[in-house]
Amino acid sequence: MESLLGFAIEVLRLVPLILVFYVPALLGMVLIKERGESYRVKAALVFLAGFGGIVALHLLLRSVSALQVIETIGLSLVQVAAALLFAALTVYKLAD
Numbered sequence: 029m030e031s032l033l034g035f036a037i038e039v040l041r042l043v044p045l046i047l048v049f050y051v052p053a054l055l056g057m058v059l060i061k062e063r064g065e066s067y068r069v070k071a072a073l074v075f076l077a078g079f080g081g082i083v084a085l086h087l088l089l090r091s092v093s094a095l096q097v098i099e100t101i102g103l104s105l106v107q108v109a110a111a112l113l114f115a116a117l118t119v120y121k122l123a124d
Contacts, residue, residue: 042107045103048082049104049107049110050111052074052075052079053075053112055078056115057071057115057116058119059071079108082104083104086104087100087101
């Protein structure tokens with residue numbers, strides 16, 4: 029029971045940054061889905077600027093050692109993937 033509670037706490041720690049990553053993910057997904065293939069470069073720039081800025085700020089405020097930097101980047105990739113999934117589902121549902 030204690031390990032299940034620990035797992036739930038770790039999952040809940042990921043939620044705030046997933047919500048922060050959701051904004052650039054949603055903007056990029058809207059550009060791709062609604063504007064078409066010609067806006068891929070603009071969507072890629074939105075993704076890079078949004079995700080890169082958030083990760084850079086997170087690294088600046090949190091990281092001290094190389095291990096913490098690797099951990100932060102790894103967790104950020106998981107959070108970005110979750111945000112992209114939620115944004116794709118949102119745009120898909122709103123487009124229909």
